[in-house]
Amino acid sequence: xxxxxxxxxxxxxAGEYVLGVLPLAERRMVEERMTRDSDFATLVAxxxxxxxxxxxxxxxxxxxxGVKARIDARLFAEAARPAGGLWxxxxxxxxxALASVTAAVALGIxxxxxxxxxxxxxxxxxxxxxxAPGSSVGLIAALDPAEGAFTITxxxxxxxxxxxxxxxxxPGDGVPVSLGxxPGDGGRLVLDRDLVDQVxxxxxxxxSVEPLGGSPTGxxxxxxxxxxxxxxx
Amino acid sequence: MSQELLSGLIxxxxxxxxxxxxxxxxxxxxxxxxxxxxxxxDRAQAEDAIQExxxxxxxxxxxxxxxxxxxxxxxxxxxxxxxxDLIRSRQPATLEYDDAPDVADASPDPEAQAxxxxxxxxxxxxxGELEENKAAAVVAAYVEGLSYQELADRNAVxxxxxxxxxxxxxIKLRECLSR
Numbered sequence: 001x002x003x004x005x006x007x008x009x010x011x012x013x014a015g016e017y018v019l020g021v022l023p024l025a026e027r028r029m030v031e032e033r034m035t036r037d038s039d040f041a042t043l044v045a046x047x048x049x050x051x052x053x054x055x056x057x058x059x060x061x062x063x064x065x066g067v068k069a070r071i072d073a074r075l076f077a078e079a080a081r082p083a084g085g086l087w088x089x090x091x092x093x094x095x096x097a098l099a100s101v102t103a104a105v106a107l108g109i110x111x112x113x114x115x116x117x118x119x120x121x122x123x124x125x126x127x128x129x130x131x132a133p134g135s136s137v138g139l140i141a142a143l144d145p146a147e148g149a150f151t152i153t154x155x156x157x158x159x160x161x162x163x164x165x166x167x168x169x170x171p172g173d174g175v176p177v178s179l180g181x182x183p184g185d186g187g188r189l190v191l192d193r194d195l196v197d198q199v200x201x202x203x204x205x206x207x208s209v210e211p212l213g214g215s216p217t218g219x220x221x222x223x224x225x226x227x228x229x230x231x232x233x
Numbered sequence: 234m235s236q237e238l239l240s241g242l243i244x245x246x247x248x249x250x251x252x253x254x255x256x257x258x259x260x261x262x263x264x265x266x267x268x269x270x271x272x273x274x275d276r277a278q279a280e281d282a283i284q285e286x287x288x289x290x291x292x293x294x295x296x297x298x299x300x301x302x303x304x305x306x307x308x309x310x311x312x313x314x315x316x317x318d319l320i321r322s323r324q325p326a327t328l329e330y331d332d333a334p335d336v337a338d339a340s341p342d343p344e345a346q347a348x349x350x351x352x353x354x355x356x357x358x359x360x361g362e363l364e365e366n367k368a369a370a371v372v373a374a375y376v377e378g379l380s381y382q383e384l385a386d387r388n389a390v391x392x393x394x395x396x397x398x399x400x401x402x403x404i405k406l407r408e409c410l411s412r
Contacts, residue, residue: 015403060263
């Protein structure tokens with residue numbers, strides 16, 4: 001009996017891999033070989049290029065509407081893990097009334113924490129107190145410039161079940177940029193590095209209510225419930 | 234959408250541009266979901282797979298090289314690999330050959346060889362040089378993500394025979410594609 005696998009032919013092996021017929025263990029072996037044998041990787045690429053002409057056979061089919069939100073939640077909400085430190089006292093903050101939170105900022109609780117973290121001589125922290133128009137503070141966002149992360153303190157605002165709060169930066173050109181989802185219990189929201197430079201004194205932050213996992217479109221789709229400007233504290 | 238525009242969106246996605254990533258999703262999700270569904274034949278599994286596919290696209294966008302593959306071919310490759318890995322993970326990790334004797338190759342089918350005109354795409358012309366059932370096996374393996382066992386069952390031949398057939402077909406196909 002022959003297995004066919006005995007025919008020593010890299011072209012056949014590369015073709016089998018691209019067709020997808022190999023069992024998992026052999027697929028992994030081929031992929032491992034591709035990383036260390038560039039000639040073999042070229043064979044695989046040739047098969048991929050030639051066989052991709054068969055891709056026309058795949059009929060487009062619309063996936064369910066919630067898929068993109070779940071992808072975004074996986075990719076972009078991962079950055080919003082609660083950290084330790086100040087957040088050891090999260091339970092304390094969560095129960096605070098609006099006025100108390102405002103008072104805490106006035107007393108410099110946040111700024112002293114950031115001063116210690118960033119060290120002397122670094123850019124001062126930027127803090128925004130976000131509220132509904134004409135009302136008091138609902139959420140505090142403090143930028144730690146050394147780490148490129150916002151620390152979010154939710155005061156008395158939480159989204160309805162099945163909704164997420166998304167934080168947006170509205171820079172000078174007026175086109176909002178998503179900074180990510182507001183962590184449910186507060187915590188840190190780490191920004192993409194290129195976003196940190198756009199966060200400046202006077203820039204506007206806004207929070208919109210979005211489907212769970214965030215805006216499916218990349219722009220705010222729900223009502224803006226909180227907004228406020230960043231300033232040095 | 235043109236390949237150039239898709240390439241641009243992939244390049245911007247590689248830079249961490251979420252708007253470009255969203256636009257890329259909008260332009261390609263139906264095609265890639267179609268790929269996952271065709272291979273997995275189950276909507277719930279295809280839904281899981283498509284999420285993983287876009288997570289991979291976001292993370293690997295920087296490895297896309299224009300010229301090596303068209304943008305859509307690159308995206309379909311990611312979707313096919315994800316779907317095939319998923320079904321293979323539920324099948325035996327290695328091939329279990331039986332002791333059945335090899336089945337001899339049928340003689341070449343001149344009709345199938347004449348089927349494709351010189352105007353057809355190279356892949357179609359070269360598939361046309363294979364016997365009809367061999368060409369059909371290559372296409373079914375690629376498009377539907379069939380395993381060797383499934384191909385053997387479909388062709389009513391032992392697994393070892395199926396592998397010999399397919400590997401010989403691939404070698405012939407490569408000779409023709411390289412001409």
